[in-house]
Amino acid sequence: MAGGAREVVTLQLGHFAGFVGAHWWNQQDAALVRPADGKEPPGELCPDVLYRTGRTVHGQDTYTPRLILMDLKGSLSSLKQEGGLYRDKQLDAAIAWQGKLTTHKEELCPKNPYLQTLGSAEGVLSSDGVWRVKSIPNGKGPLPLTTAKTPKPLMPTEGSIRVWSDFLRVHLHPRSICMIQKYNHDGETGRLEAFGQGESILKEPGYLEELEDRLHFYVEECDYLQGFQILCDLHDGFSGVAAKTAELLQDEYSGRGVIAWGLLPAPYSLGEPQKNIYRLLNTAFGLVHLAAHSSLVCPLSLGGSLGLRPEPPVTFPHLHYDATLPFHCSAILATALDTITVPYRLRSSPVSMVHLADMLSFSGKKVVTAGATIPFPSGQSLPDTLVQLGGATPWIPLSACGDPSGACCFAQSVVLRGLDRACHTSQLTPGTPLPSPLHACATGEEVLAQYLQQQQPRALSSSHLLLTPCKVAPPYPHLFSSLSQQAAESIPVFGALCSSSSLHQTLGGLARELTKLDLRRWASFMAAGVEQDDLEEMLQELYSLAQCYQDGSGLMD
Secondary structure (H helix, E strand, O other), X not given: OOOOOOOEEEEEEOHHHHHHHHHHHHHHHHHHOOOOOOOOOOOOEOHHHOEEEEEOOOOOEEEEEOEEEEEEEOOOOOOOOOOOOOOOHHHHHHHHOOOOOOXXXXXXXOOOHXXXXXXXXXXXXXXXXXXXXXXXXXXXXXOOOOOOOOOOOOOOOHHHOOOHHHOOOOOOOOOOEEEEEEEEOOOXXXXXXXXXHHHHHOOOHHHHHHHHHHHHHHHHOOOOOXXXXXXXXXXXXXXXHHHHHHHHHHHHOOXXXXXXXXXXXXXXXXXXXXXXXXXXXXXXXXXXXXHHHOOEEEEEEOOOEOOOXXXXXXXXXXXXXXXXXXXXXXXXXXXXHHHHOXXXXXXXXXXXXXXXXXXXXXXXXXXXXXXXXXXXXXXXXXXXXXXXXXXOOOOEEOEOEOOOOOOOEEEEEEEEEOOOHHHOOOOOOOOOOOOOHHHHOOOXXXXXXXXXXXXXXXXXXXXXXXXXXXXXXXXXXXXXXXOOOOOOOEEOEEEEEEEEOHHHHHHHHHHHHHHHOOHHHHHHHHHOOOOHHHHHHHHHHHHHHHHOOOOOOOOOO
């Protein structure tokens, strides 16, 4: 690309973030493989924004995510922390040693059937523990899922998915995985439950130095680093890890974009009061601290509310999913994320992470909401589809901030991808009366821009129309009610980021709920490293954030 890729470093912090990240990287990986029919248009998205090239000790070219992920002890299952593409340096040192060796062997977790068949299709693990990758025709990404000589890998079943690594089909760099050994993923004890616990992790020299070393490794090889995207759990102690990480990035890489995607699994139960109170506190502390140290913050959840009162999970007209399964919820959120991040991943675009954040976050509005239509209806022209929507919001809200209809939109970034070019404009016979002004537009870009102007005439809008669809190839779960997923491994998606007045009520509501809490009952949360002064300061900042979104039509309830 002329001028080079504008690189992004991705940080995944937490286990649900691992689920979303696994689907996200699987989708990026699937997009690297050119289909045999050659119909897909090449080159709209630049994979080098997210990926780095490398070489194994055996001379095999590699293409791995520019990724740092943190999770807890016991969360990797059969995945090796150092990955399988490169020989471990400690192993090399041991082989060089001529003295006596004592070997301690830990029982390996068995791979689920999906990963076993995937391994047979893409490479072989030799007796010396080195992954021998089969040759890659285009030099980037894996072999297609089906070849003339290999069977199609099994589809992972919901019952076989225990952790995110059970369905990750992408090879990671040895510097990607950073394990937090002092807390457990499983069990009822030793859990990373509170914001203060997460903050304290990166106050320890060992973990802080490890994170800084990994950041320097990826950053120093970048030519045009545009910034960092943080996928983080908001509901548990990783909220504190993310807050300290954002603060570190702001201090060390001033001027670079930092966009935080705060992830919350859904649903939750009223029968777990401590977990729900911790969830509320962690979410509030996380949003406030991330807003202070990031360019932009967006909560992502299929739940109906960020507060204590459970709301039903969102529904999609053409999706059937189980909201209790992280495997399902994370697939939907990853698909939305793959679309709304398009502006700063385009091969040729003036939009960077900083530009996108500046457009959406003016006047202190650092928190935005997300929405998506998955899949976007196809089979008729774009003007016909948009007219049929009428005045309804064309996407499903994905930020647990309530129904956005009737809210004032201050600024929005919209992406529509995957529609055939022939469907972009009206297909009416010349001379036919036009049903709407959208049918008079000459290009799909004009259709989309005019539609957004009609919907939110006062909003600052940015829109992108791509031919490239979103990949939903296995191990993406079977969620589509109106499609044969075996036949359709890519779908059109409509996604949006919006700075909306709905956040006035959402953020204010969070602050009011926290004010009513008797925190003496939840001393364990405070004992984890949060002082009373910290809580009071957070509440004031939360109220201040909420006031930024007041549209002048009324006062907060």
